[in-house]
Amino acid sequence: MTGAAVEVRDLRVELGGRPILAGVDLTVAVGEWVTVIGPNGAGKSTLLRAVGGLLAAPGVVSLFGTPIRSLRRRDRARVVATVAQSPVVPAGMSVLDYVLLGRTPYIPPLGRESAADLAAVHEVLDRLDLMDFDRRELATLSGGERQRVFLARALAQGATLLLLDEPTSALDIGHQQEVLELVDQLRRAHGLTVLATMHDLSVAGEYADRLVLLADGRVAAAGPPQEVLTEELLSRHYRAHVRIVQGDHGPLVVPIRPR
Structure with missing residues (x-):
């Protein structure tokens, strides 16, 4: 495809009278992984919210060729799934019930989940190695396990576009790798498209096909990680002292102390 x-x-997005995004252009090809980077306050999360339809952006966002304003909420939820930085989890909810929320776009109003909905959820739980956790309360799981559950809910939607807002910000390095490898495997196996935001620049460069650097609400640079993760660009937009080391999959960004 x-x-x-x-x-x-x-x-263009203003919040509280303050411009957050000031004329952003972005294209993500089907099956591509694009990660948005940038300093705090650059507008990364706002961009993802607009793409996911959570902010009014009439006429400027299209998903798979259809203007987002033309998609009803239920139809949009079948196309795009979002994993927020800190998803709200109802107290006492089990893993199975939480992932089943992903089937909401397919359940009629005032209806109940069907056998097909339950089958879809069990398939996702099995794929993410979560079947043994289905009756566990989400609050009792480790950080990496919870992140897999958040992904499971998104995948249960059957959406082909995943929006991941800082998906590994609360995870240790082992769980970071576990979650991102899983996303990449699913992307390649099922033709998913990934649009993510990340603070960890080395991790961003390892997994993304392309990076988009936001600064002051605008696209300051875009392209393969080797073109965006440069000492000059990171010094200018992050005010950071770094050294770039070429890794096997992308540039590695090493912070160094100022002289």
Whole structure:
């Protein structure tokens, strides 16, 4: 499958009278992994919210060739799934019930989940090695296990576009790798498209096909990780002292002390 999964043209967002995004263009091809990076306050999460339909952006965001304003909420939920930085989890909810929430777009109003919905959830739980946790309360799981459950809910939606907002920010390095390897395997196996935000620049460069650097609400640079993760760009936009080391999969960003 080819074409654009996401097209954003001249996206402008103001919150509280303050410009957050000031004319952002972005294209993500079907099956591509694009990660948005940038300093705090650059507008990364706002961009993802607009793409996911959580912010009003009439006429400037299209998903798989359809303007997002033309998609009803239920239809949009079948196309795009979001994993937020800190998803709200109802107290006492089990893993199975939480992942089943991903089937909401397919359940009629006032209806109940069908056998097909339960089968879809069990398939995802099995794929993510979570079957043994289905009756466990989400609050009792480790960080890496919870992150897999958040992904499971998104995958249970049957969406082909995953929006991941800082998906590993609360995880240790082992769980970071576990979650990101899983996302990449699923992307390749099922033709998913991934649009993510990340603070860890080395991790971003290891997994993304392309990086988009946001600064002051605008795209400051975009391209393969080798073109975006440069000492000059990171010094200018992050005010950081770094050294770039070429790794097996992408540039590694090493912070160094100022002289």
